Amino acid sequence: MSYVSNSESERNDMLKKIGVSKFEELIEEIPESLRLKKPLALDKGKPEFEVVNILRKLAAKNKDSSEMTCFMGGGAYDHYVPAGVDAIISRSEFLTAYTPYQAEVSQGTLQSIYEFQSLVCRLTGMEIANASMYDGASATAEAVLMALNQTGKNKVYLAPGLHPAYKAVIDAYTAGIDLDIQVLKEDSGLVEMSQLNDIDFDDAACVIVQSPNFFGLIENIKSIGSYLKDKKAMFVVVANPMALTILTPPGEADADIAVGEMHVFGNGLNYGGPYVGYFAAQKKYMRKIPGRISASTEDADGRKGYVLTLQTREQHIRRDKATSNICTNQALCALASTIYMTLMGEEGISTAASESVRKAHYLSDKLAVLPNVSLVYQGNFFNEFVVRLPIAAEEFINLMEKEGILAGIPLFWFYPDRTNDLLIAVTEKRSKEELDAFVDAASRVMKSSKVGVS
Amino acid sequence: MTEPTIFELSVKGRKNNYIKPEDGIGGDIEKMLGKENLREKPAGLPEMTENEVIRHFTRLSSKNHHIDKGFYPLGSCTMKYNPKVNEQVARFSGFSEIHPFQMTGTVQGALHLMYDLAEMLKEIAGMHAVSLQPAAGAQGEFCGLLMTRKYHIKKGNDKETVIIPDSAHGTNPASVTFAGYRPVQINSSADGIVSADELERVIDDKTAAIMLTNPNTLGLFESDIEKIYKICRKHDTLMYMDGANLNALLGIARPGDMGFDCVHFNLHKTFSTPHGGGGPGAGAVGVSERLEPFLPKPIIAKNEDEEYYLSYNRPDSIGQIHSFYGNFAVMVRAYAYILSNGSDGLREVAEAAIINANYLKEKLKDTYHLPFDRHCMHEFVLAGTNQKKKGVKTLEIAKRILDFGIHAPTIYFPLIVSEALMIEPTETENVQALDNFADILIQIDKEIDEKPEFVKESPHNTPVGRLDEVLAAKRGDVAYIE
Structure with missing residues (x-):
């Protein structure tokens, strides 16, 4: 199937009008030795129905949520997406537009970005936000880069509960910079508080705390924020937006920057991408933040409109002095989040969040009373928690898979000594029946397992 | 309203x-x-x-211009038609409803697709290995530079700089800075390319890499590329190719054969995945054999039993640059596009894109100044200098184009052409669309003679009139407050 528009005779006619007798004359600037002498070693083009069949077969080799019940989290959650989201983001007007370089014919995109920024600000309690980042991890890494640039310091403190992949991305992003990354001491999965008195935060670029953290635990960001309030180090909070209509938003904890992963609002699991990072900050950092920003303005007749603003921060103007190298971001995913937040409203998001919390607690209570199963942490948690099993978590997951359940994430992948610890996430989509089925299946598979203790 | x-x-x-x-x-x-x-x-x-x-x-x-509505000749952005079947397949629940941390045994279809897509991209670009992880072109660049850095450190090379042409995309110097290098500019020759002689003058043993866009942002093939390769080898300088313009090379020539060590693919340009008003894109990177150990992890691998898995055992890797494995749903679309086109179709894409650009260039070069008058690849750059002399700036011409239901070309870029209009028609436009666009640009030139004020006050037929960017920056209203 080809999508080339002109017919053979039109093509020949065009070549004539260009003034060449054959196509090859147009590429004479390419040295002869570099021109391919034979076709690429790929299949020839296929008709559309064959392509659909190939993709359908590949899709069928994946066990998706139609056959599995998902209890997996770790930064990607199976929340419900109302049908209205896809209806709008499938519209050609949004789907097939480019970055809004010509504002007068991009008002749909620009106003929706402005609305996205406004929603992010309200949710996080911050004053400004950008149009989006690639994902939660890169948004966090960009926050580190901004803090280094802003403070001129080179020491960064990370909470022990920061998502290991986010830490890995920070490490990769800062490989070219002379940097001292310290992980704060842990107490029961949380930041150990007494150490905060002993650290010289005037000598650091930033402190990064995620809440709810990788283990699902809620950090007391208000307390941490109060320690950092008069210090030179910037306070960066990584927050799951799903929690923010209920839990302390970064703005109420005196955060300088709030970042996070927003796929939970209106973007499906998609095997990890595309997702959408958000980036919000206090107004005083307006000229320091990365990425595109939409702002309101007026046209010649005084009508309201929107444009990309403060572009002198950006790579296409400032080049090597830019605040970031980001160009293309995740606009359509941000639009999906905007539509989600608007459809759900504050009450709807709070309901989705509190149902996730209650169901997670229901499941953790039931699991904790199974023989030889224990909750690893006693702290308050959101919709995700860690259980210690009598068998290896990986084995447990494989056994549960046969029961039609995606049981969670083995912490062993990130912390090699934690073989029996399993991270379980619950969303509002899981019914009581599914939660009970998880408990039944768990009890059954642990009994049947060779190393299981009955 | x-x-x-x-x-x-x-x-x-x-x-x-x-x-x-x-x-x-x-x-x-x-x-x-x-x-x-x-x-x-x-x-x-x-x-x-x-x-x-x-x-x-x-x-x-309804206030947006978009490719399904009309022509979008935005240079270097490759705004081609986005096939609908790609949207359909990306929404199969077997792709859209799987979790990134599922055991690999339950996502063999997804891994198979990613593995195959990487193999296809390897063949298309002539590279040794491919990572699909970068989420966009700029992240691909950054990833390439981080690998470059690790390569030199591992070899004990003392490198400080990266050479970038004056015609480069802004993301290039920005990525260089964030990777811890200093950008050094090389000026384009009178022919609009990087000449081997000029490179000899600029390069030294501290040069970690050179970043070239090929064809470059003037739409010209870097015809000194073989000499550039030899010079770079002498200094152990790696060659990075910004793949934004890869559409011109499909089935015609390959970055790997030119000696490039790293190239990023913009799946949302060359491989037709929709741009969504500014993303998501995907910026896969291909590398030469010497850069392969440094690829981000995990990579998608296959064992003797034809089972696909995520390989993390890569001690020299630069690590991870994405929360998971990149923009998977974008990869699904690009995969479908490559299957649809196949080897014959991809070559046809490049040929048609080049013919369309040359055709349009010939139609416009008598009215608008063409600074580099020779055959172009998939795009070309005009200069609105004749029009500026008559008192109308390129920005105003661009705004007037919007009145005709067509998106404006990229303007004021590349920086080395004053009053630049960078035009990329792509292969999916028919000859009538090109004729229509040429007629409009010629008409605007006439309007500049007859009623310049009218052009300067454009646009007239868009949902809003010319918007005040200075006012926007002054106000700083980026979030709604009651």
Whole structure:
């Protein structure tokens, strides 16, 4: 199937009008030795129905949520997406537009970005936000880069509960910079508080705390924020937006920057991408933040409109002095989040969040009373928690898979000594029946397992 | 008409009940979360019914120009038609409803697709290995430079700089800085390319890499490339190719054969995945054999039993640059596109893109100044200098183009052409669309002679008139406040 528009005779006619007798004359600037002498070693083009069949077969080799019940989290959650989201983001007007370089014919995109920024600000309690980042991890890494640039310091403190992949991305992003990354001491999965008195935060670029953290635990960001309030180090909070209509938003904890992963609002699991990072900050950092920003303005007749603003921060103007190298971001995913937040409203998001919390607690209570199963942490948690099993978590997951359940994430992948610890996430989509089925299946598979203790 | 914001449309008490609390699941939320951790003030999100929300965003959508509506000759952005079948397959639940941390045994189809896509990209670009992880072109560049850095450190090379042509995309120097190198500019020759002689003058043993866009942003092939390769080898300088313009090379020539050590692919340009008003894209990188050990991890691998898995055992890797494995749903679309086109179709894409650009260039070069008058590849750059002499700037010409239901070309870029209009028609436009665009540009030139004020005050037929960017920056209104 080809999508080339002109017919053979039109093509020949065009070549004539260009003034060449054959196509090859147009590429004479390419040295002869570099021109391919034979076709690429790929299949020839296929008709559309064959392509659909190939993709359908590949899709069928994946066990998706139609056959599995998902209890997996770790930064990607199976929340419900109302049908209205896809209806709008499938519209050609949004789907097939480019970055809004010509504002007068991009008002749909620009106003929706402005609305996205406004929603992010309200949710996080911050004053400004950008149009989006690639994902939660890169948004966090960009926050580190901004803090280094802003403070001129080179020491960064990370909470022990920061998502290991986010830490890995920070490490990769800062490989070219002379940097001292310290992980704060842990107490029961949380930041150990007494150490905060002993650290010289005037000598650091930033402190990064995620809440709810990788283990699902809620950090007391208000307390941490109060320690950092008069210090030179910037306070960066990584927050799951799903929690923010209920839990302390970064703005109420005196955060300088709030970042996070927003796929939970209106973007499906998609095997990890595309997702959408958000980036919000206090107004005083307006000229320091990365990425595109939409702002309101007026046209010649005084009508309201929107444009990309403060572009002198950006790579296409400032080049090597830019605040970031980001160009293309995740606009359509941000639009999906905007539509989600608007459809759900504050009450709807709070309901989705509190149902996730209650169901997670229901499941953790039931699991904790199974023989030889224990909750690893006693702290308050959101919709995700860690259980210690009598068998290896990986084995447990494989056994549960046969029961039609995606049981969670083995912490062993990130912390090699934690073989029996399993991270379980619950969303509002899981019914009581599914939660009970998880408990039944768990009890059954642990009994049947060779190393299981009955 | 001005569309109110969602905050202005909000009416207290309106709602949709997508989620209802389930019976039999109770418990005190405050106790579960801890009283000290609760939000004090409500966020203030809008309250609207579904009908109102859908109408609001539908009305907004009508204010956008988009490729399904009309011509979009935005240079270096490759705004080609986005086939609908790619949208259909990306929405199969087997792709859209799988979790990134599922055991690899349950996602063999996804891994198979990623493995195959990487193999296809390897063949298309003539590279040794491919990572699909970068989320966009700029992240691909950054990834390439981080690998370059690791390569030199491992070899004990003392490198400080990266050479970038004056015609380069802004992301290039920005990525260089963030990777810890210093960009050094090389000036384009009178022919609009990087000459081997000039490179000899600029390069030294501290040069870590050279970043070239090929064809470059003038739409010209870097015809000294073989000499450039030899010079770079002498200094152990790696060659990076910005693949934004890869559309011109499909089935014709390959970066790997030219000696490039790294190239990024913009799946949202060359491989037709929709740009979504500014993303998501995907910026896969291909590398030479010597850079392969440094690829981000995990990479998708296959064992003797034809089972696909995620390989993390890569001690020299630069690590991870994405939360998971990159923009998977974008990869699905690009994969479908490559299957549809095949080897014959991809070559046809490049040929048609080059013919369309040359055809349009010939039609316009008598009216607008063509600074580099020779055959171009997939795009070309005009200069609105004749028009500027008559008092009308390129920005104003661009705004006037919008009145005709067509998007303007990229303007004022590349920086080395004053009053630049960078035009990339792509292969999916027919000859009538090109003729129509040429007629419009010629008409605008006439208007500049006859009624210059009218052109200067454009656009006239767009949802809003010319917007005041200075006012926007002065106000700094980036979030709605009641």
